[in-house]
Protein backbone atom coordinates (compact mmCIF):
# COMPACT_ATOMS: atom_id res chain seq x y z
CA UNK A 505 0.00 0.00 0.00
CA UNK A 506 1.39 3.44 -0.85
CA UNK A 507 1.98 6.04 1.84
CA UNK A 508 -0.90 8.04 0.38
CA UNK A 509 -3.44 5.24 0.48
CA UNK A 510 -2.29 4.08 3.91
CA UNK A 511 -2.85 7.57 5.33
CA UNK A 512 -6.20 7.81 3.62
CA UNK A 513 -7.28 4.66 5.39
CA UNK A 514 -5.88 5.73 8.74
CA UNK A 515 -6.89 9.38 8.65
CA UNK A 516 -10.12 9.23 6.68
CA UNK A 517 -10.95 11.87 4.10
CA UNK A 518 -9.16 14.73 5.88
CA UNK A 519 -5.94 12.74 6.09
CA UNK A 520 -6.19 11.97 2.40
CA UNK A 521 -6.65 15.61 1.50
CA UNK A 522 -3.66 16.62 3.62
CA UNK A 523 -1.52 13.90 2.11
CA UNK A 524 -2.52 14.94 -1.40
CA UNK A 525 -1.66 18.59 -0.69
CA UNK A 526 1.70 17.61 0.73
CA UNK A 527 2.48 15.41 -2.23
CA UNK A 528 1.71 18.12 -4.77
CA UNK A 529 3.26 21.14 -3.07
CA UNK A 530 5.26 20.28 0.00
CA UNK A 531 7.37 17.46 -1.31
CA UNK A 532 8.33 19.54 -4.33
CA UNK A 533 9.86 22.01 -1.83
CA UNK A 534 11.74 19.33 0.05
CA UNK A 535 9.23 19.18 2.89
CA UNK A 536 7.91 16.09 4.57
CA UNK A 537 4.48 14.51 4.33
CA UNK A 538 2.13 15.19 7.25
CA UNK A 539 3.03 13.57 10.54
CA UNK A 540 1.40 10.26 11.40
CA UNK A 541 -0.52 9.63 14.61
CA UNK A 542 0.87 11.39 17.68
CA UNK A 543 3.15 8.93 19.51
CA UNK A 544 1.78 7.66 22.81
CA UNK A 545 4.60 9.36 24.71
CA UNK A 546 3.15 12.76 23.69
CA UNK A 547 -0.59 12.20 24.32
CA UNK A 548 -0.62 12.30 28.14
CA UNK A 549 -1.75 15.18 30.32
CA UNK A 550 1.93 15.86 31.09
CA UNK A 551 4.78 16.03 28.60
CA UNK A 552 7.63 13.52 29.04
CA UNK A 553 11.26 14.53 29.50
CA UNK A 554 12.97 15.80 26.36
CA UNK A 555 16.43 15.03 27.80
CA UNK A 556 18.53 11.89 27.46
CA UNK A 557 21.94 11.50 29.12
CA UNK A 558 23.74 9.94 26.16
CA UNK A 559 27.21 10.74 27.52
CA UNK A 560 26.42 8.86 30.76
CA UNK A 561 25.36 5.62 29.01
CA UNK A 562 27.50 2.53 29.43
CA UNK A 563 29.34 2.27 26.11
CA UNK A 564 29.71 -0.81 23.95
CA UNK A 565 33.49 -1.24 23.89
CA UNK A 566 35.67 -2.66 21.12
CA UNK A 567 39.46 -2.79 20.72
CA UNK A 568 39.25 0.02 18.19
CA UNK A 569 36.78 2.31 19.95
CA UNK A 570 33.39 2.54 21.63
CA UNK A 571 29.77 3.41 20.93
CA UNK A 572 26.92 4.94 22.94
CA UNK A 573 23.68 4.88 20.95
CA UNK A 574 20.13 6.02 21.68
CA UNK A 575 17.12 5.15 19.55
CA UNK A 576 13.45 5.48 20.40
CA UNK A 577 13.90 2.38 22.62
CA UNK A 578 16.07 4.35 25.05
CA UNK A 579 14.58 7.81 24.42
CA UNK A 580 10.88 7.37 23.59
CA UNK A 581 10.13 10.90 22.36
CA UNK A 582 12.85 10.73 19.67
CA UNK A 583 10.57 9.19 17.07
CA UNK A 584 12.14 10.69 13.96
CA UNK A 585 15.86 10.99 14.79
CA UNK A 586 18.27 8.63 16.53
CA UNK A 587 21.77 9.44 17.67
CA UNK A 588 25.05 8.00 18.83
CA UNK A 589 28.37 9.05 20.26
CA UNK A 590 31.34 7.13 18.83
CA UNK A 591 35.05 7.23 19.57
CA UNK A 592 37.77 5.59 17.47
CA UNK A 593 41.37 5.12 18.56
CA UNK A 594 44.07 5.98 15.99
CA UNK A 595 43.75 3.13 13.48
CA UNK A 596 40.36 2.08 14.87
CA UNK A 597 38.04 1.28 11.95
CA UNK A 598 34.25 1.45 11.90
CA UNK A 599 33.94 -1.18 9.23
CA UNK A 600 32.47 -0.87 5.72
CA UNK A 601 28.67 -0.77 6.07
CA UNK A 602 25.49 0.93 4.94
CA UNK A 603 22.16 1.82 6.51
CA UNK A 604 19.01 0.57 4.85
CA UNK A 605 16.59 2.86 6.65
CA UNK A 606 18.33 6.14 7.45
CA UNK A 607 20.74 8.77 6.24
CA UNK A 608 23.70 9.53 8.52
CA UNK A 609 24.76 13.03 9.61
CA UNK A 610 27.82 13.53 11.81
CA UNK A 611 29.75 16.24 13.62
CA UNK A 612 33.38 15.64 14.65
CA UNK A 613 33.97 16.86 18.22
CA UNK A 614 37.69 16.12 18.47
CA UNK A 615 40.50 14.26 16.72
CA UNK A 616 40.70 13.25 13.09
CA UNK A 617 39.30 10.45 10.97
CA UNK A 618 39.27 9.28 7.38
CA UNK A 619 36.05 8.37 5.61
CA UNK A 620 35.54 6.26 2.51
CA UNK A 621 32.24 6.24 0.63
CA UNK A 622 30.60 4.58 -2.36
CA UNK A 623 27.60 6.08 -4.12
CA UNK A 624 24.93 4.49 -6.35
CA UNK A 625 26.96 5.28 -9.46
CA UNK A 626 29.82 3.30 -7.85
CA UNK A 627 31.91 6.44 -7.43
CA UNK A 628 34.01 6.76 -4.30
CA UNK A 629 35.33 9.53 -2.11
CA UNK A 630 38.16 9.22 0.42
CA UNK A 631 38.41 12.28 2.63
CA UNK A 632 39.80 13.30 6.03
CA UNK A 633 37.80 14.99 8.78
CA UNK A 634 38.80 17.09 11.81
CA UNK A 635 37.04 18.87 14.66
CA UNK A 636 34.11 20.98 13.50
CA UNK A 637 33.59 19.05 10.25
CA UNK A 638 30.25 17.53 9.24
CA UNK A 639 29.55 14.52 7.06
CA UNK A 640 26.37 13.35 5.41
CA UNK A 641 25.83 9.91 3.89
CA UNK A 642 22.58 9.49 1.97
CA UNK A 643 20.51 6.47 2.97
CA UNK A 644 22.06 3.31 1.58
CA UNK A 645 25.46 4.72 0.56
CA UNK A 646 28.37 2.53 1.70
CA UNK A 647 30.95 4.03 4.07
CA UNK A 648 33.73 3.41 6.59
CA UNK A 649 35.36 5.63 9.23
CA UNK A 650 38.89 5.22 10.59
CA UNK A 651 40.66 7.16 13.35
CA UNK A 652 43.85 8.84 12.14
CA UNK A 653 46.43 11.11 13.74
CA UNK A 654 47.67 10.78 17.32
CA UNK A 655 44.55 11.17 19.46
CA UNK A 656 41.18 9.45 19.73
CA UNK A 657 38.52 10.77 17.38
CA UNK A 658 35.12 11.55 18.97
CA UNK A 659 32.01 12.31 16.92
CA UNK A 660 28.24 12.35 17.11
CA UNK A 661 26.13 10.45 14.58
CA UNK A 662 22.52 11.37 13.86
CA UNK A 663 20.10 9.26 11.79
CA UNK A 664 16.86 10.55 10.28
CA UNK A 665 14.81 7.66 11.66
CA UNK A 666 14.11 7.24 15.38
CA UNK A 667 13.67 3.51 14.87
CA UNK A 668 17.12 3.25 13.32
CA UNK A 669 18.94 0.37 14.94
CA UNK A 670 21.56 -2.24 14.30
CA UNK A 671 18.90 -4.13 12.34
CA UNK A 672 19.14 -1.36 9.78
CA UNK A 673 22.95 -1.52 9.63
CA UNK A 674 24.42 -3.81 7.00
CA UNK A 675 28.09 -4.65 7.61
CA UNK A 676 30.45 -6.13 5.04
CA UNK A 677 31.92 -8.69 7.47
CA UNK A 678 28.43 -9.88 8.49
CA UNK A 679 27.42 -10.36 4.86
CA UNK A 680 30.57 -12.04 3.56
CA UNK A 681 30.66 -14.25 6.67
CA UNK A 682 27.32 -15.67 5.59
CA UNK A 683 28.01 -16.22 1.87
CA UNK A 684 29.54 -19.57 0.78
CA UNK A 685 33.19 -19.08 -0.32
CA UNK A 686 32.35 -20.77 -3.63
CA UNK A 687 29.83 -18.02 -4.33
CA UNK A 688 32.40 -15.37 -3.46
CA UNK A 689 34.81 -17.09 -5.88
CA UNK A 690 32.20 -16.94 -8.61
CA UNK A 691 31.17 -13.37 -7.78
CA UNK A 692 34.65 -11.87 -7.42
CA UNK A 693 36.72 -14.19 -9.65
CA UNK A 694 39.32 -15.07 -7.01
CA UNK A 695 39.96 -18.46 -5.34
CA UNK A 696 37.52 -19.49 -2.58
CA UNK A 697 40.45 -20.18 -0.21
CA UNK A 698 41.08 -16.42 0.02
CA UNK A 699 38.01 -16.21 2.26
CA UNK A 700 38.98 -19.09 4.55
CA UNK A 701 39.97 -16.87 7.48
CA UNK A 702 37.32 -14.17 7.08
CA UNK A 703 35.29 -13.58 10.26
CA UNK A 704 31.98 -15.38 10.54
CA UNK A 705 30.40 -12.60 12.60
CA UNK A 706 30.05 -8.86 12.28
CA UNK A 707 33.30 -7.02 13.13
CA UNK A 708 31.65 -3.57 13.67
CA UNK A 709 34.79 -1.79 14.97
CA UNK A 710 38.25 -3.25 14.21
CA UNK A 711 41.70 -2.07 15.25
CA UNK A 712 44.48 -1.59 12.72
CA UNK A 713 47.43 0.59 11.85
CA UNK A 714 47.01 4.31 11.25
CA UNK A 715 46.93 4.73 7.46
CA UNK A 716 49.50 6.98 5.77
CA UNK A 717 48.53 10.51 4.72
CA UNK A 718 46.44 10.75 1.58
CA UNK A 719 48.38 11.49 -1.59
CA UNK A 720 47.84 15.18 -2.41
CA UNK A 721 46.00 14.29 -5.62
CA UNK A 722 43.71 11.91 -3.69
CA UNK A 723 42.79 14.14 -0.78
CA UNK A 724 39.13 14.92 -1.17
CA UNK A 725 39.31 14.28 -4.87
CA UNK A 726 36.05 13.71 -6.66
CA UNK A 727 35.05 13.73 -10.27
CA UNK A 728 33.19 16.83 -11.36
CA UNK A 729 29.75 15.24 -11.21
CA UNK A 730 30.03 13.97 -7.62
CA UNK A 731 28.99 15.78 -4.48
CA UNK A 732 31.39 15.81 -1.56
CA UNK A 733 30.33 14.22 1.75
CA UNK A 734 32.30 16.75 3.84
CA UNK A 735 31.32 20.22 5.04
CA UNK A 736 33.64 22.26 7.28
CA UNK A 737 31.02 23.80 9.57
CA UNK A 738 33.34 25.54 12.05
CA UNK A 739 35.16 27.21 9.14
CA UNK A 740 31.91 28.93 8.22
CA UNK A 741 31.63 32.61 9.17
CA UNK A 742 28.87 32.52 11.80
CA UNK A 743 25.76 34.63 11.95
CA UNK A 744 26.28 37.04 14.83
CA UNK A 745 23.55 37.97 17.31
CA UNK A 746 23.68 39.99 20.55
CA UNK A 747 23.47 36.76 22.56
CA UNK A 748 25.66 34.44 20.53
CA UNK A 749 26.41 32.93 17.15
CA UNK A 750 24.96 30.32 14.82
CA UNK A 751 26.47 28.31 11.97
CA UNK A 752 23.96 26.48 9.82
CA UNK A 753 24.47 23.78 7.21
CA UNK A 754 21.45 22.82 5.12
CA UNK A 755 21.18 21.44 1.62
CA UNK A 756 21.76 25.00 0.39
CA UNK A 757 25.30 25.06 1.83
CA UNK A 758 25.96 21.30 1.49
CA UNK A 759 24.15 19.98 -1.60
CA UNK A 760 24.42 16.26 -0.80
CA UNK A 761 22.60 16.78 2.53
CA UNK A 762 19.10 16.54 1.07
CA UNK A 763 17.28 15.18 4.13
CA UNK A 764 19.09 16.78 7.07
CA UNK A 765 20.20 20.20 8.32
CA UNK A 766 22.58 20.91 11.20
CA UNK A 767 23.81 23.87 13.17
CA UNK A 768 26.46 24.76 15.73
CA UNK A 769 24.96 27.30 18.10
CA UNK A 770 26.74 29.22 20.84
CA UNK A 771 24.88 31.18 23.51
CA UNK A 772 26.62 33.58 25.88
CA UNK A 773 25.81 33.29 29.60
CA UNK A 774 22.28 34.56 30.18
CA UNK A 775 21.37 34.55 26.49
CA UNK A 776 18.30 32.87 25.01
CA UNK A 777 17.51 31.22 21.70
CA UNK A 778 14.16 32.93 21.44
CA UNK A 779 10.75 31.24 21.47
CA UNK A 780 10.30 29.53 18.08
CA UNK A 781 9.22 26.37 16.31
CA UNK A 782 10.13 24.41 13.19
CA UNK A 783 7.21 23.67 10.85
CA UNK A 784 9.03 21.07 8.77
CA UNK A 785 11.34 19.13 11.08
CA UNK A 786 12.00 17.43 14.38
CA UNK A 787 15.04 18.70 16.27
CA UNK A 788 17.79 16.56 17.87
CA UNK A 789 20.36 18.32 20.04
CA UNK A 790 23.73 17.38 21.47
CA UNK A 791 25.09 19.60 24.23
CA UNK A 792 28.86 20.01 23.83
CA UNK A 793 29.45 22.20 26.88
CA UNK A 794 27.88 24.70 29.26
CA UNK A 795 24.57 24.58 31.13
CA UNK A 796 21.20 24.95 29.42
CA UNK A 797 17.54 25.00 30.23
CA UNK A 798 15.14 24.10 27.43
CA UNK A 799 11.41 24.50 27.67
CA UNK A 800 9.03 22.79 25.23
CA UNK A 801 5.38 23.74 24.67
CA UNK A 802 3.11 20.88 23.61
CA UNK A 803 -0.35 22.56 23.48
CA UNK A 804 -3.22 22.05 25.99
CA UNK A 805 -1.30 23.93 28.66
CA UNK A 806 1.50 21.41 28.59
CA UNK A 807 5.02 22.79 29.10
CA UNK A 808 8.09 20.76 30.02
CA UNK A 809 11.39 22.26 31.13
CA UNK A 810 14.59 20.19 31.36
CA UNK A 811 18.19 21.12 32.16
CA UNK A 812 21.12 20.00 30.04
CA UNK A 813 24.88 19.72 30.34
CA UNK A 814 27.77 18.35 28.31
CA UNK A 815 26.95 14.92 26.86
CA UNK A 816 23.17 15.35 27.06
CA UNK A 817 20.79 14.96 24.14
CA UNK A 818 17.64 17.03 23.71
CA UNK A 819 14.70 16.48 21.39
CA UNK A 820 11.85 18.66 20.12
CA UNK A 821 9.04 17.10 18.08
CA UNK A 822 8.12 18.79 14.80
CA UNK A 823 6.05 21.91 15.32
CA UNK A 824 6.45 22.05 19.12
CA UNK A 825 7.29 25.50 20.51
CA UNK A 826 10.57 25.79 22.41
CA UNK A 827 13.37 28.01 23.66
CA UNK A 828 16.86 27.41 25.09
CA UNK A 829 18.56 29.52 27.77
CA UNK A 830 22.18 29.53 28.86
CA UNK A 831 21.81 29.19 32.64
CA UNK A 832 25.54 28.69 33.29
CA UNK A 833 28.54 30.96 33.64
CA UNK A 834 30.31 29.82 30.47
CA UNK A 835 29.38 29.76 26.80
CA UNK A 836 26.79 27.13 25.89
CA UNK A 837 27.70 25.12 22.78
CA UNK A 838 25.09 22.87 21.21
CA UNK A 839 24.88 20.97 17.92
CA UNK A 840 21.33 20.99 16.56
CA UNK A 841 20.19 18.58 13.84
CA UNK A 842 16.94 18.51 11.84
CA UNK A 843 15.39 15.78 9.70
CA UNK A 844 14.90 18.05 6.70
CA UNK A 845 17.41 19.45 4.20
CA UNK A 846 15.54 22.77 4.19
CA UNK A 847 15.78 24.89 7.32
CA UNK A 848 12.55 26.48 8.55
CA UNK A 849 12.05 28.34 11.81
CA UNK A 850 9.31 30.72 12.93
CA UNK A 851 10.29 33.22 15.62
CA UNK A 852 7.87 34.59 18.21
CA UNK A 853 9.39 38.06 17.78
CA UNK A 854 8.72 38.04 14.03
CA UNK A 855 5.21 36.68 14.52
CA UNK A 856 4.25 39.41 16.97
CA UNK A 857 5.88 42.04 14.72
CA UNK A 858 3.77 40.79 11.81
CA UNK A 859 0.54 41.64 13.59
CA UNK A 860 -0.89 45.05 14.51
CA UNK A 861 -1.02 46.28 18.11
CA UNK A 862 -4.82 46.37 17.73
CA UNK A 863 -4.96 42.68 16.88
CA UNK A 864 -2.54 41.82 19.67
CA UNK A 865 -4.56 43.92 22.14
CA UNK A 866 -7.67 41.95 21.27
CA UNK A 867 -5.82 38.65 21.32
CA UNK A 868 -4.33 39.16 24.78
CA UNK A 869 -7.17 41.37 26.14
CA UNK A 870 -4.80 44.19 27.14
CA UNK A 871 -4.43 47.83 25.98
CA UNK A 872 -2.67 48.46 22.64
CA UNK A 873 -0.04 50.54 24.45
CA UNK A 874 1.24 47.29 25.97
CA UNK A 875 2.97 46.54 22.66
CA UNK A 876 4.92 49.80 22.36
CA UNK A 877 8.58 48.98 21.87
CA UNK A 878 8.06 45.33 20.96
CA UNK A 879 10.53 43.94 18.37
CA UNK A 880 9.93 44.78 14.72
CA UNK A 881 11.75 41.73 13.31
CA UNK A 882 13.10 38.29 14.28
CA UNK A 883 15.65 38.46 17.10
CA UNK A 884 16.87 34.80 17.02
CA UNK A 885 19.43 35.01 19.87
CA UNK A 886 18.74 38.20 21.84
CA UNK A 887 20.43 39.07 25.08
Ligand code: MN
Pocket residue numbers: 601602603608647
Ligand atom coordinates in the same frame (compact mmCIF):
# COMPACT_ATOMS: atom_id res chain seq x y z
MN1 MN B 1 27.16 4.48 9.38
Ligand code: MN
Pocket residue numbers: 780781782787820826
Ligand atom coordinates in the same frame (compact mmCIF):
# COMPACT_ATOMS: atom_id res chain seq x y z
MN1 MN C 1 14.76 24.93 17.53
